[in-house]
Amino acid sequence: MEVMNTLNLLRLGVPLGEATRRAMDFVSQFVLGGGDKSRLREEVAAVVANPSAFTDDPLRGEFARSLLNAPPPRRAEPARYRRWDEGMEDEAVMQMEKACLLPVAVAGALMPDAHVGYGLPIGGVLATENAVIPYAVGVDIACRMKLTVLDVPARDLEQKQDRLTRAIEAETRFGIGAAFKHRREHEVMDADWTVSPITQRNKDRAWSQLGTSGSGNHFVEFGIFTACGNIQNLGPGAYVALLSHSGSRGTGAAVCDYYSRLAFGRFKDLPNELKRLAWLPLDSPEGQEYWAAMQLMGRYAAANHALIHRHIAAHLGARVLLDVENHHNFAWQERHVIGGVEREVIVHRKGATPAGAGVLGIIPGSMASPGFVVSGRGNAESLNSCSHGAGRAMSRKAAKEKFNWKDVNRFLRERGVTLISAGLDEVPMAYKNIREVMAAQDDLVTVLGQFDPRLVKMAPGGERPED
DSSP states (O other): OOOHHHHHHHHHTTTTTTTHHHHHHHHHHHHHOOGGGGHHHHHHHHHOOOOOGGGOOTTTHHHHHEEEEEEEEOSSSSSOOSOTTTSOOOHHOOOOHTHHHHTTEEEEEEEEEOOOOOOSOEEEEEEEESOOOOOHOOTTTEEEEEEEOOOOTTTTHHHHHHHHHHHHHHHHSSSOOOHHHHHHOOOGGOOOOOGGHHHHHHOOOOHHHOOOOBBTEEEEEEEEEEESSSSSTTSEEEEEEEEEEEEOOOHHHHHHHHHHHHHHHHHTTSOOOGGGGOOOEESSHHHHHHHHHHHHHHHHHHHHHHHHHHHHHHHHHHOOOEEEEEEOSEEEEEEEETTEEEEEEEEEEEEEEEOOOOEEEEOOOOOTTTEEEEEOOGGGGSSSSEEESSSSSSHHHHHHHOHHHHHHHHHHHTTEEEEEEEEEEGGGGGGHHHHHHHHHTTEEEEEEEEEEEEEEEOOTTTOOOOO
């Protein structure tokens, strides 16, 4: 027997907001009053089809009146989307379903690492028409992964671990507001930062944080990368590699906050459940301004990684043998066949990685599980996307309550991992099984190599996550 929840109500045409709440009240009262549960769908559908006929009904009246007073539904039914893991949490699926009800939504996809986020779930992919949604891009705009293979002897991971640790700690900074006393240099600071009042206002802060790593799930780590075959100019075999994950720091967050507020102001009639999915028309001045700021944050995030890898390699006197990177938390103008028609759309990948045919990407696991270098398969149903990691299996709060460092450190030692620093909310057990995630998306990517972490640094415990 079907359980009548918010998702099912949406699919029956109940608008989000007050109408959904009144519908749930009706369902509860109907069941408590001894009504036949097998008739719930039929009962709800009858009120939705003709609410005027039920306004004076003692049981259905409030539900019916809420339907009459509700704004028209944004779409008659959600835009089509596909899920790549049937076991994900209901709330993440619900967020995707709501996003696909937006009038600007045309298609979507939900990656196997998906979990609840703000507005769009982490791992959500949403294609829109002439609209960009700041919260569907995310707070940490253009968060990225970068891997460089170095000509460092594998024995150094054990015999010269202190040297590798010093290189990480000398050449980047972790934590909220982390900055360099002596600023790094990169050509991105010569770009036009006047494209937005927010980027212009934050340019000095951005420069001070250039080359830093931030907090939350951001990391810099050394490990062993095993190439299955030739990757660019790198032959098959095992190598020492450096892997990093971070984004556009405080300036990216400021851009998201400012333009999200502008979007909220444009659509004040959106139900509370959809407010964080408010959009900016791409052809509006605000939309163009946000788009330019987002592109700049993409260049800035890439510069952060470039400096981290460049300075660590120089610190070690190492040569780079392979360089792979990709970003998520971004929006792209792309052409896709939707409903049998090729059209230009804006593809938001919030915690999802581009995976067009032959496009290289990196999908990390956790501090004690492998990551993978992959080549995209160009799956049209996923809008040429794949996961951006393993995805959280529990909230940060739950992880802090459940785990302790004594058990975690034993777990890490058993797997040959040395942890320089991290918060308890980032322990491996707080994440999904990366191998299960990879198995769920074998139609999206081809694995080219595996990265096994050995020396990991994240922000110390107590730092507030940025993403």
